[in-house]
Amino acid sequence: MTNPIGEYIEMISARATDPEILKKAQDGGIVTAAYVYGLENGLLDGVIVADTAEGFKPVPKIARTREEVLSACGTKYSVCPNVSVVKNAVKEYALEKVGFVGTPCQIIAMKKMMQYPNAFRETVGNIGLIIGIYCMENFPYNGIKTLVEEYASVQMSDVLKTDIGKGKLFVYPKDGSEAVTVPIKETIPFEQKSCHVCMDYTAELADIATGSVGSPDGWSTVVIRNKRGKDFMDKMLAAGILETRPLDMESKGGYPLLEKLSDNKKAKNAKEIERRIEMGLPVPY
Amino acid sequence: MSKTIEIKPTTRHEGHTNLVLTVDDEGIVESGAYHSVTPVRGFEKFLCGKVAEFVPIAVSRFCGICPTAHATSAVEALERACGMEPTKDGLILRELTTIGNKMHSHPLHQFLIAPDYVPKDDYPEVVKRVQAMRKIGQYLVDTIGGEAIHPPNIKIGGMAKNITPEAKEKLIARAKEYFELATVQCDYMMNIFNEGKLNDGTEIPKTLGYHDFPLLATDLTYGNLSKFDYSQAVEYSPFEEYPKEIALVACTNIPKYKGSLVEVGPRARMVTFKDFKETKGALGIHKARALEMAHYAERALELLDELNTSGAPYCTDPVAGDGETVGVGAIEAARGHNVHSAIVGRDGRVVEYNAIVATTWNIPVIGRATVGHHYKFAEHVVRAYDPCVSCATHMIVKDYDGNTVGGKIFK
Numbered sequence: 150m151t152n153p154i155g156e157y158i159e160m161i162s163a164r165a166t167d168p169e170i171l172k173k174a175q176d177g178g179i180v181t182a183a184y185v186y187g188l189e190n191g192l193l194d195g196v197i198v199a200d201t202a203e204g205f206k207p208v209p210k211i212a213r214t215r216e217e218v219l220s221a222c223g224t225k226y227s228v229c230p231n232v233s234v235v236k237n238a239v240k241e242y243a244l245e246k247v248g249f250v251g252t253p254c255q256i257i258a259m260k261k262m263m264q265y266p267n268a269f270r271e272t273v274g275n276i277g278l279i280i281g282i283y284c285m286e287n288f289p290y291n292g293i294k295t296l297v298e299e300y301a302s303v304q305m306s307d308v309l310k311t312d313i314g315k316g317k318l319f320v321y322p323k324d325g326s327e328a329v330t331v332p333i334k335e336t337i338p339f340e341q342k343s344c345h346v347c348m349d350y351t352a353e354l355a356d357i358a359t360g361s362v363g364s365p366d367g368w369s370t371v372v373i374r375n376k377r378g379k380d381f382m383d384k385m386l387a388a389g390i391l392e393t394r395p396l397d398m399e400s401k402g403g404y405p406l407l408e409k410l411s412d413n414k415k416a417k418n419a420k421e422i423e424r425r426i427e428m429g430l431p432v433p434y
Numbered sequence: 435m436s437k438t439i440e441i442k443p444t445t446r447h448e449g450h451t452n453l454v455l456t457v458d459d460e461g462i463v464e465s466g467a468y469h470s471v472t473p474v475r476g477f478e479k480f481l482c483g484k485v486a487e488f489v490p491i492a493v494s495r496f497c498g499i500c501p502t503a504h505a506t507s508a509v510e511a512l513e514r515a516c517g518m519e520p521t522k523d524g525l526i527l528r529e530l531t532t533i534g535n536k537m538h539s540h541p542l543h544q545f546l547i548a549p550d551y552v553p554k555d556d557y558p559e560v561v562k563r564v565q566a567m568r569k570i571g572q573y574l575v576d577t578i579g580g581e582a583i584h585p586p587n588i589k590i591g592g593m594a595k596n597i598t599p600e601a602k603e604k605l606i607a608r609a610k611e612y613f614e615l616a617t618v619q620c621d622y623m624m625n626i627f628n629e630g631k632l633n634d635g636t637e638i639p640k641t642l643g644y645h646d647f648p649l650l651a652t653d654l655t656y657g658n659l660s661k662f663d664y665s666q667a668v669e670y671s672p673f674e675e676y677p678k679e680i681a682l683v684a685c686t687n688i689p690k691y692k693g694s695l696v697e698v699g700p701r702a703r704m705v706t707f708k709d710f711k712e713t714k715g716a717l718g719i720h721k722a723r724a725l726e727m728a729h730y731a732e733r734a735l736e737l738l739d740e741l742n743t744s745g746a747p748y749c750t751d752p753v754a755g756d757g758e759t760v761g762v763g764a765i766e767a768a769r770g771h772n773v774h775s776a777i778v779g780r781d782g783r784v785v786e787y788n789a790i791v792a793t794t795w796n797i798p799v800i801g802r803a804t805v806g807h808h809y810k811f812a813e814h815v816v817r818a819y820d821p822c823v824s825c826a827t828h829m830i831v832k833d834y835d836g837n838t839v840g841g842k843i844f845k
Contacts, residue, residue, distance in 0.1 A: 164756075190448060213600070236580075237595075238574065239579075240577055241577065241578075241595045241597045241598060241601055242597075242598050242601055243577050243597070243598070243601030243605070270582070271576050271581075372614050372772065395561060
């Protein structure tokens with residue numbers, strides 16, 4: 150049987166050592182730390198990030214400095230078309246080592262693009278690192294807007310950060326007041342339909358996959374999947390960019406949780422796929 | 435007693451052409467007919483009624499070697515038909531793209547003639563240099579045009595995107611690198627051409643490829659419509675130039691400028707704008723082409739220096755004509771003077787479209803230029819012009835059963 154979280158070389162718990170990154174980033178700040186390290190040490194010359202436009206709307210952006218990366222960090226819980234700017238990064242930005250971060254579906258798109266580079270001849274050779282983030286499901290912008298504005302009663306323009314964990318959606322307002330929560334159950338109708346046929350929870354095709362599940366608060370579980378990811382990670386560790394601790398393989402909140410969530414997503418969505426096939430609806434697999 | 439020699443097909447150039455020569459008892463060519471047999475594709479016909487924005491995308495599919503030249507000629511023609519003024523930076527970016535295209539096309543031709551001229555021992559070195567140069571040329575087009583082949587950024591009103599300052603720095607570095615490579619390559623090829631020998635030791639006759647037709651060029655690197663009078667360009671049918679049996683299969687028009695056939699291309703440009711002395715002969719064209727490469731790099735550096743990376747790349751005027759004004763776009767493609775003309779209606783759709791492309795001008799001249807020398811040199815004359823035929827094809831051709839080839843397109 151295949152591994153529920155895909156192929157990997159190594160798994161660790163880690164968090165950034167830079168206090169500024171830790172403060173601004175979602176959990177352990179792995180993506181931000183990797184990007185900043187890559188940009189400052191010539192391993193990457195540009196990275197694609199999900200920046201926030203007016204009204205907490207995510208827009209893809211090509212960042213080339215530490216400041217640009219830091220201004221965009223944090224999870225957005227809404228669709229951000231990062232793949233759409235990959236070609237721009239290589240063309241008018243003339244970047245040669247592009248860092249890419251995305252949800253599992255975007256990583257699948259990137260990998261497909263690299264396998265069949267018909268319209269991306271010059272582009273695919275210039276991808277330096279692909280980081281995937283764990284994803285159970287995502288919301289379209291109007292979905293998250295309804296949740297935040299109607300259910301949590303916070304205006305989208307006043308949102309500082311959103312987070313999902315412990316069965317709740319947390320909305321942190323900009324004024325620093327306490328987070329407003331919405332139970333996960335109530336968010337289900339607002340999910341993207343396409344997320345219900347997705348069979349990838351842990352970005353199984355990325356170089357490095359990361360997310361909070363499986364590690365204590367403030368730490369991230371990092372799954373290093375291939376040689377490129379391993380080399381990059383080794384350099385980061387040697388430079389002291391990350392502090393690490395062994396991944397908790399035993400207790401309930403550790404690795405078993407990651408495995409359980411991945412299995413749950415696959416089982417649930419496999420059923421949905423079957424249902425759709427029965428109804429004669431299109432499915433991606 | 436003269437006899438006929440046919441070279442079918444001619445090789446090491448783009449497209450399908452035949453060379454039919456009548457030679458005397460000693461093999462000296464008495465008359466030459468070089469003609470295209472690439473089937474007609476009907477671009478000018480099917481573009482009618484399409485929205486003008488589609489034209490640069492379509493015409494760049496004329497060919498994969500110089501898509502930039504066609505797309506640029508098209509947008510120039512359409513802008514004039516619509517009375518639009520492209521932005522300054524858009525024009526700079528556009529010229530850079532066309533230069534990048536020539537920076538790749540010229541070395542490609544030297545790769546094609548290398549088996550004729552370059553000694554076997556030097557071959558790997560020359561080919562590596564040629565490839566390095568082509569890579570830089572294509573990099574320019576790729577970065578500014580959005581794709582190395584069929585660049586999508588060339589649009590009516592300018593270019594779709596400007597580049598970043600970092601990209602500009604990279605392009606400057608590459609253009610400098612190109613300049614050095616081009617200097618080495620040019621010196622190397624010029625030595626060979628000055629010796630006037632093929633790599634098997636055969637001496638090339640000094641007067642090979644001589645003809646008395648005038649030269650036509652409007653600019654060294656881009657195109658200048660003020661130097662070209664479109665009303666003086668007339669296209670005739672192949673029967674004007676070829677004997678009947680050849681005219682029946684020939685697929686190109688015969689364009690004349692001010693009543694005469696003209697030669698276009700590197701030599702025409704170098705003679706008109708750079709005081710190049712050799713006004714005749716096949717080797718003259720080779721030399722002009724070799725010399726041009728460095729000029730392109732110099733001009734690219736000038737343009738990059740001038741480029742404002744935060745300037746508006748295109749103007750936002752509406753794309754609509756008056757249904758009467760003929761817009762003409764004249765661009766110097768790698769192989770010479772390339773003219774597109776268009777009329778755009780009030781609804782922004784193409785009313786009429788026509789293209790007289792570089793090789794169309796040259797095709798009848800090539801056949802004539804083979805006269806007076808042994809037929810074994812004829813293919814070297816053809817190759818000197820670097821014909822690129824698929825874009826030049828225009829005439830309807832009938833097959834052996836009398837049916838029009840590709841007739842569906844015209845119905």
